[in-house]
Amino acid sequence: MTLRLDPDRLLPADPATREIARELYALVADLPIVSPHGHVDPRLLLDDEPFPDPAQLFIRFDHYVTRLMHAAGVELADLGIPHADGRPVAAPRDVWRTFCAHWRLYAGTASGYWLQHTFATLFGIDEHPSPENADALYDRVQAALETDEFRPRALFARFGIDVMATTDDPMDDLAAHRALADDPTFTGRVLPTFRPDAYLNPLAPGYADNVRRLAEWGGHEADDFRGYLDSLERRRRHFVEHGAVSADFGVLEPYTVDLGVEGASALFAQAVAGTISPADARELLGHMLLESARMSVEDGLVMTVHPGVARNHSSSTFRSYGPDTGHDIPVAVEYVENLRPLLERFGDDPSFHLVLFTIDETVYSREIAPLAGFYPSVYIGAPWWFIDAPDAVLRFRAAVTETAGFSRGSGFIDDTRAFLSIPARHDMSRRLDAAFLARLVIEGRIDRDTAAQIVVDLVDGSPRRVFKL
Template identity: 45%
Template sequence: MSENWRLDPDRALPADAEIRKQARAIYDEIASLPLVSMHGHVDVDLFAANKPFRNPADLLIVPDHYLVRMLVSQGYTPAELGVPFTDNGGTVAGAEASDVETDSRVIWRRFCENWRLFRGTPTRYWLEHEFAEVFGLSAPPSAENADDLYDELTAALARPEFRPLALLDSMNVEILATTDSALAELDSHAELARTLGPDRIVPTFRPDSLLHVRHQSWAKEIAQLAEVSGIATDDYAGYIRALEQRRRAFVAAGARATDHGHVSADTTPLARTEAERIYTAALRGEATAAEADAFSAHMLFEMARMSTDDGLVMQLHPGVLRNHNARIHEKYGADKGFDIPTRVEFTRSLQPMLEEFGLSHDFRCIVFTTDETVYSRELAPLAGAYPSLRLGAPWWFLDSPEQMRRFRESAIETAGFYNTSGFVDDTRAFASIPARHDLARRIDAGYLGKLVAEGRLGPDEACETAIDLTYNLPRHAYARHERNA
């Protein structure tokens, strides 16, 4: 192995020489700006414990569903990559807990032996940035150097500067939002607020399982909602009050936003009596699929109403069919891959919510999608009209160089830059956060450089816009509402 691994300083910038020149100048203005990470899924307890990472596999492979997904597509099982089963007793559908690979060096070797699989993917870009820029490894992974790289990483992870909170500083993360169950006690957030200050690591309110009455754990979680809120949930009125109480608890803990991952974007409200009827039927286990869908749409409308009261930004990202493979879900639980995008409609679906709240200064909603066909047809026109609506950056499945470029090309001409949210990284893979932000900055620099080269923007305007996209827009989009400031 060579002693130094240096990445191409112009990676992901446009190939055209003149545009690249403009893009490089723009990128230089934003490369070192702080990271505003307002939509992520790193576990808050990682920071509260602040312990050394156990090994390279647990840090870089097991929690990265992009990486695991690619290797599974080539014939590995999640268990062979260290992904644990979701059961409590040691067996799931006849599979022994011992089937899960626990030797982190073996997991690491399997990854290195398959490095070629990631060519051309954003995962390749993120991993290269992590390995070379964050951890200072000496060479790209391969079957031949797997053990050497494992030893290099293990030695690095033992040092104090590679503990979670130290990495947060060295990565230049100014603020990090986690995503937390609506039932979370938020104790870890309270402790971090005392030690780091109130605006460094903040929670995000995620109530999905409580809003879908046919969710497999809905009845159990409704009982937990009553316990954690101190409000009985044996009728619809109590259920609503309990959700409002949990939102207030999140606001008090520093939350800026809610997060909603429904299959549909439907926000059609129900009459109060109908909502009460479906809720009562759900408590008896008698709600139909159609009633459940109608109730979840109604509850998105209710979440918007609550946002006008408590100031939490509403993040909506519909259009993903979760747990596409029942056996994978049964064995490994949610968020382990096999979530597949679907076509989604926004114009009519969001109309009830936007007619009621879209012109209100007290309501803010950021909409994301995994269906890029709706950017120019639906989302950009909506964001370009309603002052409460912002168009979220390409995320999940779309956070690749080509699709981020297409996002700018299809959305900006209608929505403009300033009706967008800035970049969000949406990751559980902690060490990939700076890599994801860096890639987005390079793509934006390339797009703005093209506008300069075409005479459509001046160089100063392009740099100012790049700074706004990178830092000011996400800070503004997720700013603490004056009602809870």
């Protein structure tokens, strides 16, 4: 079966609307990529080593890909994911063969769309993967990966990435970022992101050990709450000094509360001792989100909130394979009351940037767009994770635009570890923005000149403005 990329993919079917969308897409198709939130390891670019094999590159670390094969009955060990009992994992070529045999699973999915884009544009693959051509495709990709043109830095330049943010532990020394910034042969910007979840959530695995490590670095007792806050502030300054523009918070719910110093100190001591109840852990984390907002007002880091994910839903999979193996599941989110304490204090401060993400689409029109349409500090995060997909992106635009317009959005966020999928994801977003704007033009709701200005701003101006780039 022939794999062919339609030049008008994702553009409207109506001929007149499609023609306008083509014109708008042409304005942004080749603009640089601005990626202010993602998960690519900076050492990938620092070391600039060849990617090892097609299975490692496309399957092993991509839970979008592995989860559907698991649902079809494939063991994760057969996809190259190490099992806790140390059993041998499948060889890379066998992993690839399994993937090719299950290629049909990805028809109509965002993963399938990105993979087709990557296969066709980077490797010149013009046939759909199958059991019959699996070995030939593996050899073709492997041969390309062994060339200098497919080393990470060469691809970074080829993709036209201007800015790319990573996600980093608060105690990271950021040596990789410093080395990249000091390297005259590397011209891109790779920015760290402060991600303190494991130091804020008392129920996070390893919380007490993380807090003790922070305290040892800060020179105070582990249960000293004021010292704990001071150390977090100092670590944030370390990130700012190394180019960070944002601090990211992955929470089950965006609950905020002001416990006061004494109340928070008492719960913090229980958390460090390991005696805190789940209810009190929620209170302490809510207080720490409020404290984190205060810190953002003071140090300028954009605060991004990624809530609504029940992590490690399958206990047996977590025990056998660990986190980030495809079984995190979305849950409903409530923002209006959960964020009230935070917004009462900081919502009208235009220097504070708070970007609200969700994978609960119901809150876009009901909560997030109205909040962003009033508070100077609030911005609408782009569709993320399970909903960074073509139809969901168009639903997102329809849900938020009539209330908050286009100026209150974050710009597209690829949020990926899959380095080679970055251009496919951004290209998808640009096509969909062109499609949405073309519909507004053909319906007489905006004119072409306005649409042309907006489509460029969504790609370039918005992420730079919101993330203070």
